[in-house]
Amino acid sequence: MKPRYKRAAIIVGALIVISIAAVLILNALNSNIALYVTPSEVAAGKSPAGQVFRIGGMVKDGSVKRDGLTVNFVITDMVKDIPVAYTGILPDLFKEGKGAVIQGRLDPSGKFVASEVLAKHDENYMPPEAKHALEQAQKNGNK
Amino acid sequence: MIPEFGHYALILALCIAIIQGTLPLVGAHQSRREWIMLARPAAQTVFLLLGIAFVILAWSFYSNDFSVLYVAEHSNSQMPVIYRLGAVWGGHEGSLLLWVFLLSTWTFLVALLSKALDEFMVARVIGVLGLVTTGLLLFVIATSNPFERLLPAAQDGRSLNPLLQDPGLVFHPPMLYMGYVGFSVAFAFAIASLLSGRLDAAWARWSRPWTTAAWVFLTLGIALGSWWAYYELGWGGWWFWDPVENASFIPWLVGTALLHSLAVTEKRGGFKSWTVLLAITAFSLSLLGTFLVRSGVLTSVHAFATDPTRGVFILIFLVLVVGSSLTLYAWRAPKSTLGGKFSLTSRETFILLGNVFLVVSAASVLLGTLYPLLIDALHLGKISVGPPYFNSVFVPIMIPLLVLMGIGPWTSWKNSNLLDVIKRLWIAALVAVIAAALIPFAMGEFTWLSSLGFLLAFWVITSGVLQIIRQAKAGKPTRSFIGMQVAHLGIAVFTIGVTMVGAYQEEKDVRMLAGESVSVGGYDIQLQSVRPVPGPNYKAMQGTFLLTRNGKLEATMYPEKRNYFSSTMPMTEAAIDASLTRDIYISLGEELDDKAWAVRVYYKPFVDWIWGGCVLMALGGLLAMSDKRYRMKLKKVAA
Numbered sequence: 001m002k003p004r005y006k007r008a009a010i011i012v013g014a015l016i017v018i019s020i021a022a023v024l025i026l027n028a029l030n031s032n033i034a035l036y037v038t039p040s041e042v043a044a045g046k047s048p049a050g051q052v053f054r055i056g057g058m059v060k061d062g063s064v065k066r067d068g069l070t071v072n073f074v075i076t077d078m079v080k081d082i083p084v085a086y087t088g089i090l091p092d093l094f095k096e097g098k099g100a101v102i103q104g105r106l107d108p109s110g111k112f113v114a115s116e117v118l119a120k121h122d123e124n125y126m127p128p129e130a131k132h133a134l135e136q137a138q139k140n141g142n143k
Numbered sequence: 144m145i146p147e148f149g150h151y152a153l154i155l156a157l158c159i160a161i162i163q164g165t166l167p168l169v170g171a172h173q174s175r176r177e178w179i180m181l182a183r184p185a186a187q188t189v190f191l192l193l194g195i196a197f198v199i200l201a202w203s204f205y206s207n208d209f210s211v212l213y214v215a216e217h218s219n220s221q222m223p224v225i226y227r228l229g230a231v232w233g234g235h236e237g238s239l240l241l242w243v244f245l246l247s248t249w250t251f252l253v254a255l256l257s258k259a260l261d262e263f264m265v266a267r268v269i270g271v272l273g274l275v276t277t278g279l280l281l282f283v284i285a286t287s288n289p290f291e292r293l294l295p296a297a298q299d300g301r302s303l304n305p306l307l308q309d310p311g312l313v314f315h316p317p318m319l320y321m322g323y324v325g326f327s328v329a330f331a332f333a334i335a336s337l338l339s340g341r342l343d344a345a346w347a348r349w350s351r352p353w354t355t356a357a358w359v360f361l362t363l364g365i366a367l368g369s370w371w372a373y374y375e376l377g378w379g380g381w382w383f384w385d386p387v388e389n390a391s392f393i394p395w396l397v398g399t400a401l402l403h404s405l406a407v408t409e410k411r412g413g414f415k416s417w418t419v420l421l422a423i424t425a426f427s428l429s430l431l432g433t434f435l436v437r438s439g440v441l442t443s444v445h446a447f448a449t450d451p452t453r454g455v456f457i458l459i460f461l462v463l464v465v466g467s468s469l470t471l472y473a474w475r476a477p478k479s480t481l482g483g484k485f486s487l488t489s490r491e492t493f494i495l496l497g498n499v500f501l502v503v504s505a506a507s508v509l510l511g512t513l514y515p516l517l518i519d520a521l522h523l524g525k526i527s528v529g530p531p532y533f534n535s536v537f538v539p540i541m542i543p544l545l546v547l548m549g550i551g552p553w554t555s556w557k558n559s560n561l562l563d564v565i566k567r568l569w570i571a572a573l574v575a576v577i578a579a580a581l582i583p584f585a586m587g588e589f590t591w592l593s594s595l596g597f598l599l600a601f602w603v604i605t606s607g608v609l610q611i612i613r614q615a616k617a618g619k620p621t622r623s624f625i626g627m628q629v630a631h632l633g634i635a636v637f638t639i640g641v642t643m644v645g646a647y648q649e650e651k652d653v654r655m656l657a658g659e660s661v662s663v664g665g666y667d668i669q670l671q672s673v674r675p676v677p678g679p680n681y682k683a684m685q686g687t688f689l690l691t692r693n694g695k696l697e698a699t700m701y702p703e704k705r706n707y708f709s710s711t712m713p714m715t716e717a718a719i720d721a722s723l724t725r726d727i728y729i730s731l732g733e734e735l736d737d738k739a740w741a742v743r744v745y746y747k748p749f750v751d752w753i754w755g756g757c758v759l760m761a762l763g764g765l766l767a768m769s770d771k772r773y774r775m776k777l778k779k780v781a782a
Contacts, residue, residue, distance in 0.1 A: 006487055013499075017543075018503055020539075021504075021540055024507070028532045032528065032529060033527070035526055068735070069735075089742075092713045
């Protein structure tokens with residue numbers, strides 16, 4: 001084969017690999033991204049319907065109720081409250097009055113059914129998404 | 144007084160590093176012999192001074208000197224000695240000191256083992272490393288001095304995050320950093336060769352064992368981190384696609400590409416520009432990893448540091464390194480693109496294809512890691528890119544790579560008869576298909592994904608074994624050949640582990656009272672009791688579980704829920720019964736009503752093969768590095 005064709009073949013091969021990867025990436029980015037939403041936005045109906053998303057906020061004091069392995073609690077940005085249900089074992093740092101990020105979807109009754117509860121590994125640490133939710137709520141409240 | 148000596152040693156080291164980073168480079172350019180000769184002594188002095196600084200910091204931890212702020216923040220007198228020493232690199236300042244100390248160690252080793260290399264090259268390599276050392280020392284001294292005093296001294300320290308009080312932490316960061324920092328040597332060789340215009344096979348032969356050494360450390364470091372997360376985080380995962388994990392994995396992927404590309408440059412004199420570009424990229428990505436982890440821009444388990452000035456400093460340093468080396472590259476890189484002639488069915492083509500897959504996969508991981516930061520920075524909202532993204536992009540890219548891995552080693556340089564290779568490989572294909580068809584049924588459930596995993600793993604294994612047999616018949620195989628085969632075998636073993644865990648692991652969350660049982664993966668797990676037990680700096684609730692199979696006792700397991708005195712945060716200490724074919728993993732959740740406990744149990748088949756595969760890869764790297772030809776050829780260069 002002529003060197004020119006050979007070089008062309010290698011370039012075409014590399015381009016095919018890259019474009020397949022690009023398709024995979026775009027596809028994956030479309031379907032595998034979870035949006036962060038604040039409790040106020042959920043209450044205002046601005047959450048993606050039927051899709052998985054994340055809520056950041058504080059676990060409301062006195063709201064944690066256990067029923068076997070299922071835990072019901074309320075996540076709040078101090079303005080709006082969203083009831084959450086989760087079945088399973090909570091992370092070590094999940095506590096009333098502390099920040100948490102929760103992934104899941106909204107059921108028709110307005111309850112957030114969590115598939116994952118993320119509480120980060122430092123007792124003094126506030127998840128930035130939870131902090132963001134509190135700040136947003138405060139800002140809107142002061143307007 | 145002693146900590147001041149440490150600080151003083153750091154400042155002295157900076158002064159010497161400035162000399163190391165300037166005079167030898169200028170000397171090599173202007174052929175000034177006396178400046179060239181400065182390179183080695185300067186490198187040795189920096190190593191000695193940073194060694195002193197490091198030992199002094201370790202001493203401050205050992206002697207509980209809480210007048211040092213960093214010690215007071217990361218250690219306390221109740222902590223066992225081994226964790227006090229591990230705490231030296233448990234925080235930001237100490238881990239950066241470790242970073243530069245390891246950089247000076249690599250430089251010292253280069254100075255020591257380069258007797259046969261020509262003095263101009265040595266001066267340039269050590270000079271470039273000196274510049275990098277200067278930048279990092281400036282960073283340490285200006286923004287993250289570990290010897291800063293706390294006056295008046297604290298009564299006792301704040302303690303290390305309990306998660307980090309673990310033997311895994313004592314070894315994970317030094318290993319990982321040895322790997323990260325080790326790519327600086329490949330980088331320095333690449334820059335030195337661009338400066339001198341001598342980009343030849345000798346250059347590749349020199350930088351190859353160094354690159355392999357760094358790669359071995361990085362492989363082990365990542366594997367240790369994964370293993371640590373598995374048993375210490377308490378929730379049974381071995382890889383989370385966490386940004387911090389990605390930060391170490393991206394340089395690994397590019398470093399792997401570099402290893403292979405260097406082989407072509409050494410053996411055939413080809414791919415020169417590409418190899419240089421990979422060397423620059425691998426080290427730049429190591430720096431980027433440091434930036435991501437240490438600047439606090441990420442929000443993850445590992446992001447302990449949050450200080451914007453530090454982030455800005457590393458970012459500027461990163462821009463300087465990447466910018467100047469790419470400019471130099473654009474200016475001096477050789478014009479010929481792929482070097483010597485080779486046909487489409489040659490080994491060069493296969494290595495090139497493999498390189499493309501590795502680099503593309505690294506880019507896809509990088510994209511997923513930076514995407515949320517980019518979106519946030521542009522105020523387009525907050526998003527998270529989770530494991531599903533990485534799994535659905537990364538895994539498909541790896542499939543063709545494993546197929547290539549079974550064929551590539553059979554091809555010969557320049558040109559080979561692909562038909563001939565295929566004829567030899569039909570046995571491997573047959574074995575792979577049989578394994579793919581039978582193993583899923585043996586495991587109890589057939590899924591296409593697990594079948595594909597076994598197909599690829601056994602394809603690589605059989606192809607490797609066939610080749611080893613053929614080579615052994617033809618004569619004594621070289622160590623670098625065996626090393627390559629062992630490393631590829633490691634990939635296959637790793638693939639088996641990942642496939643098994645992915646397809647056949649069982650997980651159960653249950654509420655348990657003493658005397659109750661749960662069954663998982665054919666095992667019965669019975670809770671005997673949960674009772675309080677004391678620890679050196681914590682108190683724990685310890686569960687006692689009996690693991691039985693078909694009524695026969697296999698093990699007694701003791702998972703714990705710990706409360707450290709110095710922290711209000713509880714810690715889950717999982718109990719793991721490990722064996723070659725499966726792990727049983729028990730985590731104690733929290734106490735529910737009526738003395739019942741929430742318990743999570745896992746059955747994880749072949750999970751240890753994941754880390755076993757990594758160990759094989761590292762072993763392969765070690766074998767390849769110790770090949771006779773590097774020592775022999777070194778002598779030839781000297782002659």
